[in-house]
Amino acid sequence: MACIEARGLRKAxxxxxxxxxxxxxxxxxxxxxxxxxxGAGKTTALDAILGLTPYEGELRVLGRDPWGExxxxxxxxCFIADVAVLPRWIKVSxxxxxxxxxxxxxxxxxxxxxxxxxTIKGDSKVRELSKxxxxxxxxxxxxxxxxxxxxxxEPTLGLDILYRKQFYDSLLNDxxxxxxxxxxxxxxxxxxxxxxxxxxxxxxxxxxxxxSMEELESRYLEVMVxxxxxxxxxxxxxxxxxxxIGGSVLLxxxxxxxQLAAIGEVRTPGIAxxxxxxxxxxxxQAQGAAK
Amino acid sequence: xxxxxxxxxxxxxxxxxxxxxxxxxxxxxYWSVRRELWEYRSIYIAPLAVAALILLGSxxxxxxxxxxxxxxxxxxxxxxxxxxxxxxxxxxxxIMGTTFIVGVFYCLDAxxxxxxxxxxxFWKSLPVSDLTTVLSKAxxxxxxxxxxxxxVTVVMQFIMLLLSSAVxxxxxxxxxxxxxxxxxxxxxxxxxxxxxxxxxxxxxxIYGWMLLVSGWARRAAFLWAALPLLAIxxxxxLAFNTTHFAAMLENRIGGDVSAVTMPGSVPMDPMTxxxxxxxxxxxxxxxxxAITAACLAGAVRxxxxxxxx
Numbered sequence: 001m002a003c004i005e006a007r008g009l010r011k012a013x014x015x016x017x018x019x020x021x022x023x024x025x026x027x028x029x030x031x032x033x034x035x036x037x038x039g040a041g042k043t044t045a046l047d048a049i050l051g052l053t054p055y056e057g058e059l060r061v062l063g064r065d066p067w068g069e070x071x072x073x074x075x076x077x078c079f080i081a082d083v084a085v086l087p088r089w090i091k092v093s094x095x096x097x098x099x100x101x102x103x104x105x106x107x108x109x110x111x112x113x114x115x116x117x118x119t120i121k122g123d124s125k126v127r128e129l130s131k132x133x134x135x136x137x138x139x140x141x142x143x144x145x146x147x148x149x150x151x152x153x154e155p156t157l158g159l160d161i162l163y164r165k166q167f168y169d170s171l172l173n174d175x176x177x178x179x180x181x182x183x184x185x186x187x188x189x190x191x192x193x194x195x196x197x198x199x200x201x202x203x204x205x206x207x208x209x210x211x212s213m214e215e216l217e218s219r220y221l222e223v224m225v226x227x228x229x230x231x232x233x234x235x236x237x238x239x240x241x242x243x244x245i246g247g248s249v250l251l252x253x254x255x256x257x258x259q260l261a262a263i264g265e266v267r268t269p270g271i272a273x274x275x276x277x278x279x280x281x282x283x284x285q286a287q288g289a290a291k
Numbered sequence: 292x293x294x295x296x297x298x299x300x301x302x303x304x305x306x307x308x309x310x311x312x313x314x315x316x317x318x319x320x321y322w323s324v325r326r327e328l329w330e331y332r333s334i335y336i337a338p339l340a341v342a343a344l345i346l347l348g349s350x351x352x353x354x355x356x357x358x359x360x361x362x363x364x365x366x367x368x369x370x371x372x373x374x375x376x377x378x379x380x381x382x383x384x385x386i387m388g389t390t391f392i393v394g395v396f397y398c399l400d401a402x403x404x405x406x407x408x409x410x411x412x413f414w415k416s417l418p419v420s421d422l423t424t425v426l427s428k429a430x431x432x433x434x435x436x437x438x439x440x441x442x443v444t445v446v447m448q449f450i451m452l453l454l455s456s457a458v459x460x461x462x463x464x465x466x467x468x469x470x471x472x473x474x475x476x477x478x479x480x481x482x483x484x485x486x487x488x489x490x491x492x493x494x495x496x497i498y499g500w501m502l503l504v505s506g507w508a509r510r511a512a513f514l515w516a517a518l519p520l521l522a523i524x525x526x527x528x529l530a531f532n533t534t535h536f537a538a539m540l541e542n543r544i545g546g547d548v549s550a551v552t553m554p555g556s557v558p559m560d561p562m563t564x565x566x567x568x569x570x571x572x573x574x575x576x577x578x579x580x581a582i583t584a585a586c587l588a589g590a591v592r593x594x595x596x597x598x599x600x
Binding site: 047054091146 | 311312313314318319321322323325326329330405408409410411412413415416417418419420421423595596598599
């Protein structure tokens, strides 16, 4: 059974199409990065998955229809929208009381354990906490819930680098196990790259790239070539080429590693570079289609 | 993903997560109501503050009490009762007026504030249905505020009575008249009836309408709640030169005096004038409750669709 399964998921706001009939399947135990430019449909897709917005098409999350059963679904799903959503008037102790009061899978002692490692005090109000501390609090609440799916939408937006790193570290070390599924939507690709098992690019309401990290590593290679080898490299039909100090970096799909090693230094491309290449090609195709 | 090579093979969900004890709906409701009291502390602070002010006022004015009492003793019993109870009724009305205003402002913000500060995304990430949330918010003006008003008023009136007794005794006057004319038990019963009949049931559509508007308006919920009503009244006046709508609103806000009797204007023996059967059989009550139900159903639906603003 897939954790999330969508077929022909569509959502339009008036004439603007936010999701253009996407199909997707997320298995249990994966950490999926949903990556796309602003307005690509990331948040709409997550809203549909979380039962926050109605949609057309078929969507099952943990076997349930999110729009029809949001409150039931939320027993097994957690989400952090972004740092600003904890109510500013609530006290830390009240937040713990409330979640413990309504959530059957919340383990209060666990949340208190996480909070004990921070400088957050139980009688502080959220409005007195810094942005980073609010995120720590929200994460402590979420990590104390024994959920099967965790959805994060730009969870580290506006945080300084220390908190951002801490955020993903605690998520991986203290929370993730092979039974849970995590979906992270962001456009800050670099900071989540090393935690993902799968990556999906979304652009103008469509999924344009959907690979596991192993696939990505075996299919895509990047070669750093000096100017004199550039022509030979270009003959192998790279997806993308960019300038670097002392030469160019070319990105290849499905080209033999040995062959590439002959012309330059081979390495696995970063998701950001792949993203630029894929998105660039998308834009090119769109322009081609327009002509 | 397409090829989940290292994913755990399809394991049934039930196997890995032993079902925890389910949380009964009443407990979710309880915590949702407590949540409202945490957020809107004016719900209990305002009536308590007004009660404290009234007590302070009666303390200050107590130097006039012995003289007043001597004057009252010369009156016939019916006027005695009226003169003595007057203070208690005015004090009760002040508390009621306060909680009515608190209820109005609470309702206008209840479903608006959480969208304004985006916290609706946090609340919706918890397993609490929109129905539970809206009902917990509606229960504040319909249940919590009337009961709170009752408790604060009764305690306040009791303290007023003790205070008056102490002053009278201190001046060598008898408290017999005071205690026979201020029948706290009867006053409390009447107050409770009035609060439940008027402030809860009769005013319910006012609160329901405001909750609906607060769930719908993107800004200026107060204007959106008031202006359409004003507009209907004006259009009716211009088009038909009648004022039925305005009269209806006035009757609603003024409380259906004919049906329940107001403690502010209690006659000699108020218990005989309570007309619960007449009140319960008045169509106005049931039409109002139907409007309340429709407004709350609308508010539940809106909360389901609405996100942060």
